[in-house]
Amino acid sequence: MTEAxxxxxxxxxxxxxxxxxxxxxxxxxxxxxxxxxxxxxxLATTFVLTLSAASxxxxxxxxxxxxGLEYLRTLSYIVVIAAMVQxxxxxxxxxxxxxHEVLGIYLPLxxxxxxxxxxxxxxxxxxxxxxxxxxxxxxxSMGFSLVLILFAGIRERIAAADVPKxxxxxxxxxxxxxxxxxxxxxxxxxx
Amino acid sequence: xxxxxxxxxxxxVVLEGHKLYGQAGRTRAAPIPxxxxxxxxxxxxxxxxxxxxxxxxxxxGDVLARADGFVSAPIHASTSGTITAIEARPVPxxxxxxxxxxxxxADGKDTTRGEPLWPIPSHPEKLTHEQLIGIVREAGIVGLxxxxxxxxxxxxxxxxxxxxTLILNGAExxxxxxxxxxxxxxxxxxxxxxAGLLKTLIKARQVLIGIEDQNTQALAQMQAACKAVGDRxxxxxxxxxxYPQGGEKQLIQTLTGLEVPSEGLPIDIGIVVHNVGTAAAIxxxxxxxxxxxxxxxxxxxxxxxxxxxxxxxxxxxIRALIDACGGYRTQDGLRLLMGGPMMGVDLADDNLPVVKxxxxxxxxxxxxxxxxxxxxxxxxxxxxVEVCPASLLPQQLYWHARAHEFDxxxxxxxxxxxxxxxCAEVCPSNIPLVQFYRFAKTEIRVADQERRKxxxxxxxxxxxxxxxxxxxQAKEEARRRKRxxxxxxxxxxxxxxxxxxxxxxxSADKAPSPAVQAALEKARQRLQAETAQNAPSGEGDDx
Amino acid sequence: xxLSLLAFGGLAAVIGIALGVAAxxxxxxxxxxxxxxxxxxxxxxxGQCSYPGCRPYAEAIASGDADINxxxxxxxxxxxxxxxxxxxxxxxxNPENGVAQEKPVVAFIDESWCIGCTxxxxxxxxxxxxxxxxxxxxxxxxxxTGCKLCLPPCxxxxxxxxxxxxxxxxxxxxxxxxxxVKAA
Numbered sequence: 001m002t003e004a005x006x007x008x009x010x011x012x013x014x015x016x017x018x019x020x021x022x023x024x025x026x027x028x029x030x031x032x033x034x035x036x037x038x039x040x041x042x043l044a045t046t047f048v049l050t051l052s053a054a055s056x057x058x059x060x061x062x063x064x065x066x067x068g069l070e071y072l073r074t075l076s077y078i079v080v081i082a083a084m085v086q087x088x089x090x091x092x093x094x095x096x097x098x099x100h101e102v103l104g105i106y107l108p109l110x111x112x113x114x115x116x117x118x119x120x121x122x123x124x125x126x127x128x129x130x131x132x133x134x135x136x137x138x139x140x141s142m143g144f145s146l147v148l149i150l151f152a153g154i155r156e157r158i159a160a161a162d163v164p165k166x167x168x169x170x171x172x173x174x175x176x177x178x179x180x181x182x183x184x185x186x187x188x189x190x191x
Numbered sequence: 192x193x194x195x196x197x198x199x200x201x202x203x204v205v206l207e208g209h210k211l212y213g214q215a216g217r218t219r220a221a222p223i224p225x226x227x228x229x230x231x232x233x234x235x236x237x238x239x240x241x242x243x244x245x246x247x248x249x250x251x252g253d254v255l256a257r258a259d260g261f262v263s264a265p266i267h268a269s270t271s272g273t274i275t276a277i278e279a280r281p282v283p284x285x286x287x288x289x290x291x292x293x294x295x296x297a298d299g300k301d302t303t304r305g306e307p308l309w310p311i312p313s314h315p316e317k318l319t320h321e322q323l324i325g326i327v328r329e330a331g332i333v334g335l336x337x338x339x340x341x342x343x344x345x346x347x348x349x350x351x352x353x354x355x356t357l358i359l360n361g362a363e364x365x366x367x368x369x370x371x372x373x374x375x376x377x378x379x380x381x382x383x384x385x386a387g388l389l390k391t392l393i394k395a396r397q398v399l400i401g402i403e404d405q406n407t408q409a410l411a412q413m414q415a416a417c418k419a420v421g422d423r424x425x426x427x428x429x430x431x432x433x434y435p436q437g438g439e440k441q442l443i444q445t446l447t448g449l450e451v452p453s454e455g456l457p458i459d460i461g462i463v464v465h466n467v468g469t470a471a472a473i474x475x476x477x478x479x480x481x482x483x484x485x486x487x488x489x490x491x492x493x494x495x496x497x498x499x500x501x502x503x504x505x506x507x508x509i510r511a512l513i514d515a516c517g518g519y520r521t522q523d524g525l526r527l528l529m530g531g532p533m534m535g536v537d538l539a540d541d542n543l544p545v546v547k548x549x550x551x552x553x554x555x556x557x558x559x560x561x562x563x564x565x566x567x568x569x570x571x572x573x574x575x576v577e578v579c580p581a582s583l584l585p586q587q588l589y590w591h592a593r594a595h596e597f598d599x600x601x602x603x604x605x606x607x608x609x610x611x612x613x614c615a616e617v618c619p620s621n622i623p624l625v626q627f628y629r630f631a632k633t634e635i636r637v638a639d640q641e642r643r644k645x646x647x648x649x650x651x652x653x654x655x656x657x658x659x660x661x662x663x664q665a666k667e668e669a670r671r672r673k674r675x676x677x678x679x680x681x682x683x684x685x686x687x688x689x690x691x692x693x694x695x696x697x698s699a700d701k702a703p704s705p706a707v708q709a710a711l712e713k714a715r716q717r718l719q720a721e722t723a724q725n726a727p728s729g730e731g732d733d734x
Numbered sequence: 735x736x737l738s739l740l741a742f743g744g745l746a747a748v749i750g751i752a753l754g755v756a757a758x759x760x761x762x763x764x765x766x767x768x769x770x771x772x773x774x775x776x777x778x779x780x781g782q783c784s785y786p787g788c789r790p791y792a793e794a795i796a797s798g799d800a801d802i803n804x805x806x807x808x809x810x811x812x813x814x815x816x817x818x819x820x821x822x823x824x825x826x827x828n829p830e831n832g833v834a835q836e837k838p839v840v841a842f843i844d845e846s847w848c849i850g851c852t853x854x855x856x857x858x859x860x861x862x863x864x865x866x867x868x869x870x871x872x873x874x875x876x877x878x879t880g881c882k883l884c885l886p887p888c889x890x891x892x893x894x895x896x897x898x899x900x901x902x903x904x905x906x907x908x909x910x911x912x913x914x915v916k917a918a
Contacts, residue, residue, distance in 0.1 A: 037821065063745060069738050076745055083749040090760040097767045101796075102821040160594030162568055232902065286905035593912055626910040633906035641776070648777035648879050651860040652787065658861075 004135055009191045011139030017115045018147045019181040020188075024115030028148060029173065031106050033159075038152035040092075040099040041106065042145035046138070048088050048110050049119060052081045053137025056120035057130055077120045078111070085111045115144060147184075151177065198431035199445025202578040204613050206434045206533075208405060209559070210369045211491060211498055216408075218373050218487055218500045221515045223270050223301060227506030228544035229255055229293045230282045234333040235340045236262030241293055247274045251303045252481050255293050258328065264341040265331045269484035269504035272297040283509075283529050283543040285536050292544070295506065307480020315384075315477050316391050323392045323477070330476035331483045331547075336360060336371070336437075336466035337530060339548035342473065345465070346393060348458045355461035357395040358446060359386055359470055361402040361409065362430050364437035365531030367559075368551040370487040371467050373500040375402065375409035378471045379416035385474030387422045393463060398425040399446045400467065405432040434533065435611040439464045441580050453607050488545060490516045494525045494554030503545050509552055510541040519554065526560050528553040533612040567620040575614035575624060581607050585614035589624055592631040597638070600631050608632075768796045774815045778807040779859030780881030782832040787859065795820075806832035807880070839895040840878040841885070843871055847892035854884040854893060 017023045024045075031041040056077045064070055089107050093100045100107065110116060119140045123133040154176055163172050210216070232238040239256035243249060249268040256266040276294040281287065309326055312318050318326075328343035348354060359382065363371040375382060386398045400417075402410050413427045430436055430445050440451045442464065449460050457464055472483055484505055491498035496517030503512060509527070513519060528535030529549055545552075553559070575585035584603055591600040608628050615624040703711065772792040783804040785791040794800035795816070802816040803825045810827070817824035827834055843854070843863070850868040855861075862878045865871030873884075873893075885893050898904075 033821075034818075059745065063741055067737055067741050069741055072738055072742060076742065079746060079749060083753060086753055087756050090756055094760045098770060098819075101767050102819070104821060157590075160590045160596060282902065284902045284905075285907075286900075286902055288900065288902050288905060290902055623910050626907065629907040630909050637906055644879075645775070645777040647877070648779065648860050649772070649788070651862070651877060652777065652779050655859065655861045 003132070006191050007132065007135050008139045008142070011136060012143040012146060013184065013187040014189075014191045016143045016147060016184050016187075017118070017140050018144055019177070019184040021118070023118045024113050024144055026109060027106050027113060028144075028151065029170075029177070030109075031103065032148055032152040032155050032173075035149070035152045035156055037099070037102050038148050040096070041103055042141075042148050044088050044092060044103070044107060045110055045113070045116075045144055045148075046141035047091075048081070048084050049116055049141035049144070050134060050137045051087075052077075052084045052116055053119050053123060053140075054130070054134050055080050055084065057123055057128075057133040060124055061130075073121075073124070074117075077117060081116050081120070082111045115140060147180070151180065154180075198433035198436060200436070200438075200441040200580050201582050202580045202613060203433045203435060203441070204578050204616055205432070206366050206616075208432075209366045209491070210363075210372065210405075211489065211500060212369065212372065212406070212408060215498065216369050216373050216376070216500055218377060218502050221488075221501040221503045221507060221512055223297055223299075223504055224507050224511040225297055226275075226508070227269060227272075227295045227297060227504065228280050228508065229266050229268075229295065229506045230280070230544065230546055231256055231266065231291050231293070232282070233266065233339060233505075233546040233548065234264045235338065236260065236264070236344075238291070239263060239266050241277055243274050243277075243293065245274055245276060248272075249274065249295065251301060251484060252308060253304070254482075255295075258331075258341075262341055262344050264333050264343070265329065265482070266293070266505075267331055267482040267484050268295060269506050270295070270297045271300055271302045281539065281543055283536060283538055283546060283549070287539045303481070308482060309480055311478060311480045315388050315474075318388075318392065318477070320392050323388070326477055327473055329482065330472075332469060332472050332476060333483075333547050334466055335468035335472060335486055335547065335550070337534075337548055337550050339546075342465065342469055345463060346389065348393070348463070352394070353458065353461045354393045354395050354463055355397075356447060356463075357386065357390050357393065357398045358442060358457075358462060358464045359398060359400040359467050360437055360439065360442055360464055361400055361406075361413070361467040362437040362442055363406070364403065364432070364434045365533050366434075367491050367553050368489050368531050369491075370489045370500055370550050372406050372409050373487055373489075374468045374471055375406070376412045379412040380420065381471040381474045382467045383413070383416045383420045383422065383425055385470035385472075386425050387420065388474060388477065389463075389465065389470060390422075390424060395463065396424070398422075400425065400427045401430045401436075401442050401446050402427060403432040403436060404429045434613065435580055435609070438580060438609050438611060440609065453604055483547065486545075486547065486549070488512065488549055489551040490554075491551065492554035493556045493558045494519055494521060496520050503549075505545060505547055507545045508541065509538070509543055509545065512545070512552055513541060513554060521556060524557045524562075526555045528555060528560070532560055533616070534610065563621050563623070566622045569620055569622060572619060574617045574619065578613040578617050580611060580613060581609055583608060585624055585628075588631070589622065589627050592627040595634075597631055597635050601635060605631055605635070768792045770819060771795050771816065774808070774812060774819065775805060776807045776812060776879070777860075778879040778881045780807060780879070780883060782806050784831065801825075801828065803828050804831045806834045809834040835880070837897045839880040839897055840875045841873045841880070841882070841893050842875075842896045843873055844892040844894065845870055845872065847890050849890055851889060853887040853889065857883045857887045859883060 011017065015021055018025065018028050027041060027045070032038050059076050059080055060073065064073060064076065085108060092103070092107065119137050123136055128136060155173060158172055158176065231241065237260040240259045241256045243255050249255065250271045251268055253268045254265055255268050258265045272295045274293060275296045277291065278294065279289040280292040280294065282290045282292065309329060324343050324347050327346060332342045333339040334342060361371055361375050363369065386400065390398045400413060402413060410427065410429060417425050417427055428446055430442070435441055436445065439457060443457055443462055444450055447462065449462070451457050452459055468487065476482065485502055486505065487500055488503045489500050490512045495513055499516050501512060501515060519525065527538040527541060529538055530536055530551055531553060532555065535553055569586065569589065571586060573586060579585055587603055588600050588605055591603065605628060610625050610628060612625050615622065618624060772789055775788040775792060777788050779787045781787065783791045783800070785794055785800070791800060791805065795802060802820065802822060803813050805812055806827055813827065814824045848871050850865065850871060852865065852867050854871060855863045855865055859881060860877055860879055862874045863871055863884065864874060880895070882895065
């Protein structure tokens with residue numbers, strides 16, 4: 001039980017995938033302009049991450065390792081992740097066409113979200129069991145969602161504020177992300 | 192710390208009164224001017240419709256324009272004279288635009304018809320609800336506190352069973368205005384009797400009259416009047432002097448502790464609020480049978496020689512009032528406001544008429560109305576939040592209005608803003624906050640209207656497309672039927688041909704129709720008869 | 735070598751079947767996005783966007799055939815609203831499609847010239863003109879969207895555009911000037 005909590009706190013706060021490990025920055029910057037789309041993206045990424053962690057563990061332990069095909073790891077993980085993303089995209093398109101239109105290219109780009117592949121590979125490196133691997137994936141997605149939603153909230157406020165011309169748009173967003181990262185590094189030592 | 196009620200309602204600011212109390216506050220009649228102008232839109236709701244024409248002679252109290260629709264009020268002549276025009280004239284509105292007005296040239300005699308416009312009841316408290324509403328409406332009485340809402344509509348709530356308390360608003364909180372104070376001193380009995388009448392007729396349990404504690408004379412007079420009238424359900428209550436104590440929702444909260452729900456009305460919590468001047472006007476209308484033609488107006492400010500409370504005929508030009516107060520003391524840096532320094536309407540010049548909503552004319556110099564310094568950026572200090580009497584977040588509303596995020600402003604209850612100006616008053620950066628909220632409110636209103644219009648246009652367009660489709664199909668249907676009929680006729684013809692085989696099949700040698708056959712037969716018979724006749728007569732010819 | 739091919743092929747096959755099943759289960763009919771775009775468009779039905787009405791333009795935007803800046807009656811506000819809805823960038827109105835009208839207008843038929851030919855009635859996309867053959871035509875001002883489609887067909891040129899007058903009821907508060915941040 002403690003292990004589970006340690007995994008969760010570690011992935012959400014201490015080793016946050018976006019602000020501490022600097023993975024998954026593309027959707028982080030690209031989708032966080034509005035709070036509603038960010039919430040949708042967070043949900044989609046949670047879905048993909050958890051399922052990919054599970055299915056990539058299964059592929060690793062039931063297909064690759066028994067047959068000694070570890071060198072196909074990256075290839076097969078990408079295929080599995082792409083399939084998961086495709087499933088998610090179909091589901092989002094059915095449940096909320098607006099969200100689907102708004103997320104646009106960023107939905108398929110979850111395939112290339114290094115956080116997703118990173119979780120799958122880290123699961124192997126850490127030699128986690130199945131339940132641990134799924135929890136790891138879920139925790140990573142929770143960390144990603146937390147930071148994404150926080151960042152979207154701040155960006156909405158910044159959009160209405162008096163930002164100097166030179167800083168408007170990407171510069172102030174990156175500075176904000178940097179400050180958030182500094183803040184999250186305060187969690188180190190917690191777990 | 193936040194929302195702590197300092198005076199019965201949260202927030203608010205203490206402002207210097209600049210009121211005309213004592214002898215200076217006593218009213219006197221303003222002289223009747225030569226020309227009076229009556230805008231048709233002197234109240235919230237539909238503008239009134241003129242019932243007079245140019246050239247008509249009218250007496251004081253005659254109807255000039257009747258109410259148009261449910262939320263509307265009639266307009267009466269405030270003196271006798273001739274109607275000289277019904278045209279667009281500048282009106283005291285922030286836009287400085289013109290609107291249709293009835294122009295009356297006074298004949299100086301100030302005569303009335305003599306008889307009351309409705310039967311004066313001997314026992315006013317025995318009037319039925321409908322009768323009272325009728326009188327209030329016919330008398331053209333609107334809220335005299337400045338909002339000018341038709342009183343007959345406010346006294347006609349859908350569910351009188353819900354009315355618990357009637358509140359009379361004598362808390363004149365805005366600086367410089369003292370017309371209600373003067374009314375409470377001089378017309379105290381009319382106010383109290385009017386309160387009793389209204390209470391009986393809307394079935395309220397009690398009447399609470401709220402008066403600010405700085406207005407000691409008015410308090411004394413009103414308490415004496417209450418004692419004299421002897422109505423045990425009418426109470427004079429002292430309220431703390433704090434702006435905006437006289438705001439309807441704030442006064443309700445101070446006197447009863449209840450809050451009017453967001454975007455709701457006082458009737459939703461069983462309360463009806465009227466201005467003290469309105470109550471007196473209703474009493475006078477009922478007991479004298481005369482409509483609303485006059486009101487008390489405070490003429491004040493460092494720009495006039497002798498500030499005073501005047502009893503003014505509706506329609507009097509503001510210039511005449513200034514003159515009645517000794518004229519301008521100075522025109523240097525002068526600003527004319529209708530109302531007080533916090534919520535008053537900027538007037539373009541003094542040629543504008545007094546309307547039913549005019550409670551005060553403030554001729555302010557730089558001493559009264561210091562021009563605000565240039566606004567500076569918002570430093571997010573939060574002073575505005577502490578003083579908002581509606582417990583809103585003025586700072587957030589400002590940021591959203593600035594960024595045109597009107598839906599977010601709506602979520603923060605922008606529509607509950609009473610535009611009192613407390614936030615702008617305390618802002619250390621001198622940001623004109625209320626202008627932002629007003630701008631946001633009108634943008635939201637315009638966007639709503641456009642959306643509704645667009646929906647209607649879309650519906651009409653789709654209906655038109657459907658109609659054209661229907662017409663096309665009907666044409667197709669008709670064409671198809673004709674084709675079928677023709678085909679059927681041809682088939683029947685072919686069948687008839689096939690059924691009679693001895694008839695010549697050659698189309699060039701068709702069997703003649705029966706009519707033709709009959710004609711041929713008749714011709715043949717005639718020929719035979721003629722030949723038969725010719726033969727015997729031929730022999731006779733030779734002899 | 736063969737093993738890896740088979741394994742990978744097997745994996746791909748399994749995934750392919752799963753996706754195929756999902757494609758059938760999650761089939762989507764229609765496109766409600768079009769309704770949402772149409773709700774933003776001003777419904778003038780003027781055709782300045784080069785589509786025959788607002789709905790076809792909405793469908794074109796949803797399918798990606800048209801850009802969001804082709805609607806002059808919607809103005810800048812319309813483009814911004816579309817940009818926010820679709821997560822794209824707002825841009826100025828394409829001058830090829832027309833210029834955004836500053837003040838709203840309605841059509842007005844000069845009845846002394848009208849010959850009752852019904853050509854304008856047929857042209858009006860929202861049926862805002864009342865009339866019949868050889869009878870007087872008139873525009874219902876409240877329904878007129880100011881699209882100007884009735885002006886070209888009129889053979890006697892009796893239709894003109896009137897600005898909607900501003901009254902105390904339609905007047906709006908102007909936007910207060912915002913303090914620009916001064917360079918230190």
